[in-house]
Amino acid sequence: MLLLEPIKVGKITLKNRIMFPPMTTGYEERDGSIGQQSFNFYKRLAQGGVSYIVLGDVAPVNTVSPTPKLFHDGQIEAFAKLANALHSYDCKLGIQIFHPEYDVDALAEMFKKGDMQAARAKLHHDMLHYIDEVTEEQLSAILEKIGACVKRAYQAGVDVVEVHGDRLVGALCSPILNHREDQYGGSFENRTRFALMVVKTIKANAPDICIDYKLPIITENPLRGKGGLKIDEAISLAKILEEAGVDMIHVGQANHTGNMNDTIPAMGTQPYCFMSKYTKQIKEAVHIPVSSVGRILTPENGEAMIENGVCDIIGLGRSLLTDPDYVRKLEKGEAHRIRHCMMCNKGCTDAIQNRKFLSCVLNAENGYEYERVITSATTKKKVVIVGGGPAGMEAARVARLKGHDVVLFEKETTLGGQLNIASVPPRKSEMTRGIHYLTNEMKELNVDLRLGKEASPNCIMEENPDHVIIAVGAYNIVPPIDGSKQPHVLDAWKVLNHEQLPSGEVVVIGGGLVGAETAELLAEMGCHVTIVEMLDEIAKEESSTVRPTMFETFGKHHVTLLTQTKVTQINPTHIKAQKADEEITIPCDYVVLAVGAKSQTFDITPLIEKGIDVHFIGDCHEKASDINHAIEEGYLIANSL
Ligand SMILES: Cc1cc2nc3c(=O)[nH]c(=O)nc-3n(C[C@H](O)[C@H](O)[C@H](O)COP(=O)(O)OP(=O)(O)OC[C@H]3O[C@@H](n4cnc5c(N)ncnc54)[C@H](O)[C@@H]3O)c2cc1C
Numbered sequence: 074m075l076l077l078e079p080i081k082v083g084k085i086t087l088k089n090r091i092m093f094p095p096m097t098t099g100y101e102e103r104d105g106s107i108g109q110q111s112f113n114f115y116k117r118l119a120q121g122g123v124s125y126i127v128l129g130d131v132a133p134v135n136t137v138s139p140t141p142k143l144f145h146d147g148q149i150e151a152f153a154k155l156a157n158a159l160h161s162y163d164c165k166l167g168i169q170i171f172h173p174e175y176d177v178d179a180l181a182e183m184f185k186k187g188d189m190q191a192a193r194a195k196l197h198h199d200m201l202h203y204i205d206e207v208t209e210e211q212l213s214a215i216l217e218k219i220g221a222c223v224k225r226a227y228q229a230g231v232d233v234v235e236v237h238g239d240r241l242v243g244a245l246c247s248p249i250l251n252h253r254e255d256q257y258g259g260s261f262e263n264r265t266r267f268a269l270m271v272v273k274t275i276k277a278n279a280p281d282i283c284i285d286y287k288l289p290i291i292t293e294n295p296l297r298g299k300g301g302l303k304i305d306e307a308i309s310l311a312k313i314l315e316e317a318g319v320d321m322i323h324v325g326q327a328n329h330t331g332n333m334n335d336t337i338p339a340m341g342t343q344p345y346c347f348m349s350k351y352t353k354q355i356k357e358a359v360h361i362p363v364s365s366v367g368r369i370l371t372p373e374n375g376e377a378m379i380e381n382g383v384c385d386i387i388g389l390g391r392s393l394l395t396d397p398d399y400v401r402k403l404e405k406g407e408a409h410r411i412r413h414c415m416m417c418n419k420g421c422t423d424a425i426q427n428r429k430f431l432s433c434v435l436n437a438e439n440g441y442e443y444e445r446v447i448t449s450a451t452t453k454k455k456v457v458i459v460g461g462g463p464a465g466m467e468a469a470r471v472a473r474l475k476g477h478d479v480v481l482f483e484k485e486t487t488l489g490g491q492l493n494i495a496s497v498p499p500r501k502s503e504m505t506r507g508i509h510y511l512t513n514e515m516k517e518l519n520v521d522l523r524l525g526k527e528a529s530p531n532c533i534m535e536e537n538p539d540h541v542i543i544a545v546g547a548y549n550i551v552p553p554i555d556g557s558k559q560p561h562v563l564d565a566w567k568v569l570n571h572e573q574l575p576s577g578e579v580v581v582i583g584g585g586l587v588g589a590e591t592a593e594l595l596a597e598m599g600c601h602v603t604i605v606e607m608l609d610e611i612a613k614e615e616s617s618t619v620r621p622t623m624f625e626t627f628g629k630h631h632v633t634l635l636t637q638t639k640v641t642q643i644n645p646t647h648i649k650a651q652k653a654d655e656e657i658t659i660p661c662d663y664v665v666l667a668v669g670a671k672s673q674t675f676d677i678t679p680l681i682e683k684g685i686d687v688h689f690i691g692d693c694h695e696k697a698s699d700i701n702h703a704i705e706e707g708y709l710i711a712n713s714l
């Protein structure tokens with residue numbers, strides 16, 4: 074398999090063609106040093122078999138951004154410890170050198186004085202204008218700091234420095250963002266001057282270190298990513314970089330649009346392997362290895378890209394958060410057991426945007442590497458699980474890996490629970506990857522499945538369990554609105570399941586995630602849809618990377634969005650609603666209820682009376698929530714048995 078073959082990059086050899094691309098994690102200490110959480114995360118990735126890991130956004134200065142930093146000698150030791158750990162798995166360590174697009178020193182001074190308002194105002198101003206306003210002296214000072222940082226990295230045993238060709242460097246290169254009239258603006262030569270100075274600085278300070286260059290491409294739609302180069306100029310720069318001694322080029326989508334979905338596209342918002350077309354053109358122009366990144370999911374995708382001359386190395390970002398053992402599984406011929414990313418952006422991208430740390434909704438260990446580990450049980454127990462949604466299946470998987478006997482009851486004839494309908498709305502079919510992984514693990518791990526069997530306390534007791542895990546999920550609420558029991562009033566879950574079939578004028582009551590997604594589906598099916606929401610926002614819980622796409626669909630299909638509007642009555646031909654002081658009437662053929670979900674109950678009294686240990690997990694535990702909650706609770710409870 075080409076993906077598993079070694080490749081020479083400059084003076085180093087990567088043991089295979091799979092790299093972890095730069096990713097801000099939020100795991101570092103407050104001063105940007107590599108602490109335990111960060112160390113464990115990268116070590117775990119290396120243990121999983123990846124050949125090259127790039128630490129994203131490593132700053133050579135003390136910035137306010139929550140990224141790793143290497144701006145003083147005291148930080149060298151932690152980088153050295155990390156490099157050693159990675160080397161013990163024959164994995165190379167790269168740092169992505171970056172400088173943010175703001176005046177770090179001036180901002181630090183404001184923060185020191187506690188003048189937060191002025192600092193925030195300056196930060197906002199700088200993000201729009203810094204590229205045009207940064208002085209040549211400031212750029213020279215940044216180069217000096219980059220040089221010192223690279224020296225420290227080399228001392229620490231870091232193998233590769235990746236130039237962050239996006240951010241400050243990319244913005245300077247950009248024909249869209251750069252309006253300067255000095256030697257750093259205007260012509261291609263001027264715009265790329267700083268990029269080449271960065272490369273020169275690296276070479277001057279660490280002549281032996283391998284240099285990777287993240288080359289961000291502005292793809293056809295100029296609104297998607299502005300901080301890079303259009304493909305023709307990117308090809309020219311790639312050739313110049315090769316001549317300048319760069320050892321490898323990492324091709325990605327350009328950034329700087331204010332929406333992280335551009336560089337980190339959520340499910341269904343970009344084709345798979347969407348940078349292939351551009352990467353191939355770069356590869357054809359140079360002789361050094363080229364990597365590609367962006368929605369590369371399956372090993373077949375990666376293999377085909379290498380085979381077809383698109384690139385030499387693939388970057389798996391979110392995929393390795395979901396399954397750090399991706400490469401090990403490939404090596405063992407167990408590709409079918411890879412837990413594939415759903416590209417939901419909820420645990421990773423949203424977390425970073427909200428200044429939390431990176432986590433994956435499908436991988437409860439992500440962010441807790443070596444702290445959460447599935448341990449073998451000291452005594453083999455009998456565990457009965459009720460419910461085959463994500464919570465129940467994750468609990469079954471972990472309990473089996475611990476060595477317990479597991480019986481799982483699922484009242485439907487298929488596994489997956491709500492994920493089966495969650496994957497129906499537009500773009501969301503990619504959620505089925507979550508179901509496929511867990512379902513397959515049930516078979517691989519010989520979980521005793523009782524499909525089509527609704528469990529009762531009696532049938533549970535017949536199994537003589539030591540532990541019982543209840544994971545019966547939730548149900549869609551019928552609100553106490555006058556008229557909600559009529560035949561034209563439908564249940565959003567059944568609509569998504571295609572059990573109930575609305576048409577014509579449809580009012581969706583509830584503009585949360587389920588209501589909004591159901592409305593999108595119905596609009597695409599040709600219904601004329603109105604969403605009525607009591608609160609002030611539609612799809613509030615949706616990832617900010619997805620909302621713009623969702624609202625584009627609403628616009629395209631003329632979906633009417635009514636917020637701060639409360640439905641008071643449902644009639645056969647219309648609904649009545651209150652919007653501020655006004656009563657409004659909306660005609661409809663069908664009404665779809667999507668006002669939220671409630672935890673399913675399960676009577677455990679007979680089990681407790683028998684002294685059986687019982688736990689509730691997932692949506693039936695306290696409140697209906699999400700996949701992250703379901704997986705995390707399934708993992709933690711099962712691992713505690
Ligand atoms: C339309 C929709 C879209 C969603 N989109 C997202 C999203 O994008 N991201 C996100 O994080 N979350 C999403 N969710 C929520 C997410 O799917 C749930 O939070 C998650 O599935 C809960 O998992 P669970 O295992 O606790 O429950 P469930 O998935 O509800 O599974 C419970 C299972 O128990 C079975 N069961 C019930 N009673 C019994 C019994 N007595 N015996 C045997 N079996 C029984 C049920 O048949 C079901 O299969 C969405 C939900 C819906 C409805």
Ligand SMILES: Cc1cc2nc3c(=O)[nH]c(=O)nc-3n(C[C@H](O)[C@H](O)[C@H](O)COP(=O)(O)O)c2cc1C
Nearest residue numbers: 094095096097129130366367368389390391421422
């Ligand atoms: C949470 C998160 C943080 C990221 N941080 C960086 C970063 O610091 N530098 C960078 O160049 N790219 C960053 N990226 C982009 C990734 O390197 C990668 O290009 C992107 O995730 C697409 O690859 P994927 O589809 O395999 O996830 C980040 C991506 C994610 C999900």
Ligand code: SF4
Nearest residue numbers: 414415417418420433
């Ligand atoms: S949270 Fe979603 S997008 Fe992020 S790594 Fe996990 S499955 Fe993938």
